[in-house]
Amino acid sequence: MNETANQAKLCFYGAGSMAEALLRGMTAANLTAPSNITVMNRQNADRLHELQRTYGVVPAPTEAAKQDALRTADIILLSMKPKDSAEAIRALKPLLRPDQLLVSVIAGLSIDTIHQLLGNAQPVARTMPNTSSTIGLGATGISFSDAANESQRAFAIAMFEAVGLASVVEEPQIEAVNGVSGSGPAYVYYVMEAMIQAGVELGLTEEAAKLLTAQTVKGAAEMVMSTGENPGELRRKVTSPNGTTQAAIETLDRYAFQEAMNKAIHRCAERAREMGDAIRSEAVGSPSA
Numbered sequence: 001m002n003e004t005a006n007q008a009k010l011c012f013y014g015a016g017s018m019a020e021a022l023l024r025g026m027t028a029a030n031l032t033a034p035s036n037i038t039v040m041n042r043q044n045a046d047r048l049h050e051l052q053r054t055y056g057v058v059p060a061p062t063e064a065a066k067q068d069a070l071r072t073a074d075i076i077l078l079s080m081k082p083k084d085s086a087e088a089i090r091a092l093k094p095l096l097r098p099d100q101l102l103v104s105v106i107a108g109l110s111i112d113t114i115h116q117l118l119g120n121a122q123p124v125a126r127t128m129p130n131t132s133s134t135i136g137l138g139a140t141g142i143s144f145s146d147a148a149n150e151s152q153r154a155f156a157i158a159m160f161e162a163v164g165l166a167s168v169v170e171e172p173q174i175e176a177v178n179g180v181s182g183s184g185p186a187y188v189y190y191v192m193e194a195m196i197q198a199g200v201e202l203g204l205t206e207e208a209a210k211l212l213t214a215q216t217v218k219g220a221a222e223m224v225m226s227t228g229e230n231p232g233e234l235r236r237k238v239t240s241p242n243g244t245t246q247a248a249i250e251t252l253d254r255y256a257f258q259e260a261m262n263k264a265i266h267r268c269a270e271r272a273r274e275m276g277d278a279i280r281s282e283a284v285g286s287p288s289a
């Protein structure tokens with residue numbers, strides 16, 4: 001890895017929505033010069049040129065350019081869909097040097113499966129970010145393989161801190177991170193959709209309902225962050241005895257809202273493990289124990 005962090009060469013292997021969320025945040029935070037960042041995908045050169053125009057990064061649209069970028073990168077970001085990952089990692093095998101760091105954002109894919117696919121113990125950071133990285137408010141869990149050295153760990157953490165909060169966890173906890181914050185924005189948007197719809201039914205314009213809902217979610221999250229109080233305490237402060245909020249919460253309880261959310265997060269983590277098992281069986285020919 002280059003001595004100076006802002007000279008590090010990054011290669012985005014996969015250039016879809018998660019890659020762009022990270023790209024946007026990392027270039028805005030000047031983590032490394034855009035001329036040090038190469039982007040590649042399976043076959044959509046227009047998409048790569050669009051990323052070049054927007055962020056100043058370097059497209060690698062041809063097979064030769066891809067191989068060159070993968071060979072020379074300090075850090076390769078694995079950002080393809082889980083179903084495409086085994087084939088893509090196998091293709092990396094003949095190109096890699098032992099000192100290159102692989103940073104994976106792929107749901108379910110374990111460090112061990114990456115090692116199986118490569119046939120060696122390459123340094124790996126397995127992460128689970130979320131799309132709020134686009135605006136610098138991401139929440140990312142990161143775990144490392146034993147071979148990742150101090151400077152690689154520090155750079156990977158800095159990459160995700162450039163786009164929000166980064167928390168180092170043990171690898172078995174990455175599925176929990178997936179359940180809580182990786183997929184988390186979708187649950188919040190789902191709740192917001194319901195709030196907006198109800199607001200419109202009660203007579204607000206769509207625009208007013210959307211703004212009031214968004215500001216409410218932003219304010220509530222900021223209250224948790226800035227006061228340090230638990231959500232439960234903050235909720236009780238909104239809930240006057242026998243008042244309007246109590247009537248609303250009792251209705252949510254009747255529909256088992258908290259239980260539904262709990263089950264959803266457990267199922268999300270379980271689905272990540274299932275997806276990881278599917279990639280593992282493709283890698284080694286049998287599901288993990």
Ligand SMILES: NC(=O)C1=CN([C@@H]2O[C@H](COP(=O)(O)OP(=O)(O)OC[C@H]3O[C@@H](n4cnc5c(N)ncnc54)[C@H](O)[C@@H]3O)[C@@H](O)[C@H]2O)C=CC1
Nearest residue numbers: 014015016017018041042079080081082084088105106107
């Ligand atoms: N979207 C989200 O909120 C989050 C996604 N993730 C993970 O990010 C990964 C990517 O997800 P999205 O960006 O939503 O997918 P996407 O479908 O938008 O992008 C995937 C990219 O990978 C490329 N690709 C596929 N096979 C390739 C190959 N062999 N060589 C080069 N490029 C290849 C595709 O061309 C495309 O550019 C997934 O593994 C997902 O689990 C993780 C956290 C959050």
Ligand SMILES: O=C(O)[C@@H]1CCC=N1
Nearest residue numbers: 107130178182183184
């Ligand atoms: O839905 C998915 O599988 C990905 C992983 C976390 C968020 N989106």
